Amino acid sequence: MAVDLTMYDPRNLHLPEHEIMRSGHMACPGCGAALGMRLALKALGPDTMVVIPACCWAVIIGSYPYQALEVPVLQVAFETAAISASGVRAALAAKGRDDITVMAWAGDGGTFDIGFQSLSGAVERNDDIIYVCYDNEAYMNTGIQRSSATPYGAWTTTTPVETPKAEPKKNMVEIMVEHRIPYTATASIAYPEDFIRKMKKARSIRGATFIHLWISCPAGHKSEERSSVKIARLAVETGIFPLYEVEYGTRYTINHEPAFTDIREYLELQGRFRHLTDEHVETMRRNLEWEWQRLRAKVEMGRKLPLPPAPVKAPVDEGEREPAAE
Amino acid sequence: MVELNPKYLEDLPLTSYSDNSTELLRTGTWKYVQPTYEDKLPACSHLCPAGNDISKAMDLVARGQLDAAARLWRSANPLPATLGRVCPHPCESECNRNAFGGAIAIHAMERFLGDRSFDPAFLPERAPSTGKKVAVVGGGPAGIAAAYNLALAGHGVEVLDDKPAPGGYLRTGIPDYRLPREILDREIALVEHAGVTFTCGTRVGRDVGLDELRERFDAVIVAVGFHRARPLGVPGEDHPHVFNGVELLERILLGERPELPRRMAVVGGGNTAMDVARSLLRIGVEPVVVYRRSKLEMPAIPAEVDEAMAEGIEFNFLTAPSRVVVEDGRVTGLECVKMKLGEPDESGRRRPVPVEGSEFVVPVDGVVTAIGESADLEFLPEAARDGWRVAADARLVTPEEGVFAAGDVVSGAGTVTAAVGEGRRVAAVVHTWLTRGSLPDEAPPVQGLWDRPVNLDRTVYVEQLNPAYFTEVPRPELPELDPVERRSSFAEVMGGFTEAEAVAEARRCLVCGTCNECCNCLYFCPDVAIARRGDAFGFDIDADHCKGCGICVEECPRDALSLMEVKS
């Protein structure tokens, strides 16, 4: 019989047993996006509808007449994940169903770039959706083109090694925070308990919530398939991808204090960074330091500030949704 | 104009709507490597001469299945309570927990599990009788371990020993303050319960010949240990107040309280020297240890040296005896020469060389030699002897048909744990010989006798673990009797774990190389291709859907999975 192994070491995981994602999907071996969806649906449970725009997941899910998720999924145009989710929510409301969670699940291209305006609109209206951006830091499905989520220095087919990406990654979380939505969080497939807790929290909120999920992509990051979780963990432990959450655009919480492992450990595992010079790495280190100063300053600021006064995009209904089935 | 096939229109729904599970697609065919659950040898067990299955037992204790753990430990090792007290525990030196807060107190855990399993209910079930009979010469730990395992395998086993009671040096060498007699007696009683007959006071070569044994029994195991005294080789050592260490210890431990000089030099740096000195102290004699190398080179268990020092025993390092000073027929001192350390010798320890003209006299009125013993193998035919040891090959087989050997006489390892491990191994070889009529080609390492499969070619060291899943937890302290109290009594010095402490300690175990159902593989599989087995322990990998990414192998904290090439 299953034993709770957290008794051995606090780092032993304890996740919901229920599976909504099925095997046989089309993801590459070691795909972080597949693992991310699996964990997300463990958190949300069966009473969920999913909206997926053009992105790897539109392929991963399987082609007609197969599909990998045991919940209804609507596949929509590249730029319309958020507005389509709003539409599903409106349709459910029209039918008097308020027991269903609606999750938009889009890539970084579909979120940071082409789907940006529809996302901004949906969260500005505080539509009751969970928007998850699974971020593999490029347009992977069409062959690894740069997006505004691609990090500084990275190789993609449109930022070749001679001229790797010169701009820093767009800070999508902060943009969402500035929409003053009830809940914004970052998450990682390497920290599934944290991710699942955040998904459950988002589910309990009646309003717009945004989860930025960092995932690895062996094909696009030029990394080993087996290292997908390890790389995701290093993204967090180096401090490159902080795990934090923000309530009402004000209250910041850092969920995991990184070990601040040398970023080289992270970079070395990925071919997309192989061309980097010491100078590049030094720039990255300085940026990292600055980003953390900034983040910590926001934590401090949030501590001193009261929650925003009305009109606030508070949850529509104070009551919590039933917890997801396990 | 394109003509649409009406059949196509009929089949096509209004919007394309997929309602078949992708589970029907066998994406597992994409892979070229596949993960497999494969337990490996933990570093601790790799270094355990007795071959204890440490990680599995710790896992059971951590789960609260204490009796199952004790049963597992005693299933092939008849002396856990003894070893849990006297073993130098090499296992702990390589314990991977060293990197995360200090080695698991495996030694104390063995004692805990041994002390928990004195009831015959903890014995494994005995196999049906084979009708075969085995004689074991020598009732020390090697003989006991061989006899126990052979008896459990269904053979009739008789142990012959020349001492009044079995145990070998466990009874006549290791004093009560380290191993209470009661503990040894209870373990031996269990061995008898397992079906072994002990015939004590019978010396092979004197009371019965080897040929007679070979006639009466189907196999003979020689495990007579080292019991022949070695001379010191200095003038004056034939004086009656110059004693042999193990002989004197035996007399004291078997209850005699001989008239002894007041202050005695104890020559040597091994366990015997320490036990002689500490036993003398306890019966009112003032011991002075004289050792020709430094503390670092002492072959004794380091903890025992520290305990002896804590008890206030005087040590003279880098000092070698050159003459027993006898005046008017009385010993008045031990003349010694100062030594310095030179180049390393074959044992890797630095060789002591005398400092010329440094002679001095340690004032004592008696001397005890504790410089090691050799084997007395006169009862064996010439062919079965090889100098100080029995001529046995790696399988523990001697050139004499049906004669096998184990323990100090084979390896000279000089530890109880090595003796137990060899006893286990010789039992397996003899069992094969008796049941199949042929000898095995190779002798498996003692861990090869476990009843769970383990890849013996791969040892799990800290580099093989995934450190992301372990946090630092400090090692607990064990209770110890106050040194002042110790000086005057043979009461046990070291204390053991309570049940709660043992469980807490087992939970620190990283369970290296051994699946403990932590579920990382299950949770991190992007292909949902790993499932619990339900009622049975462990997981199954769905080969039809596993794409061979290897995340499960990488994220296994304890290296209990391996990637194998897919056979086409």
Ligand SMILES: Cc1cc2nc3c(=O)[nH]c(=O)nc-3n(C[C@H](O)[C@H](O)[C@H](O)COP(=O)(O)OP(=O)(O)OC[C@H]3O[C@@H](n4cnc5c(N)ncnc54)[C@H](O)[C@@H]3O)c2cc1C
């Ligand atoms: C004082 C002392 C302290 C020690 N302390 C430790 C310790 O703390 N930890 C540790 O691991 N090891 C210790 N050792 C070493 C350990 O005791 C031995 O390595 C171990 O006992 C060897 O086991 P064995 O079965 O080969 O032989 P033994 O234990 O020597 O047993 C052999 C038995 O055979 C009997 N015998 C011999 N010849 C005949 C014959 N012809 N017929 C019948 N019977 C015969 C002997 O009398 C003896 O009873 C110590 C040894 C000594 C002497």
Ligand SMILES: Cc1ncc(C[n+]2csc(CCOP(=O)(O)OP(=O)(O)O)c2C)c(N)n1
């Ligand atoms: C309007 C439009 N432009 C372009 C495409 C082609 N297209 C499909 S998926 C994709 C990339 C998606 O990138 P991202 O959102 O990061 O998801 P990923 O593939 O990396 O998972 C593109 C450019 C499209 N489907 N629709």
Ligand SMILES: [Mg+2]
């Ligand atoms: Mg992308």
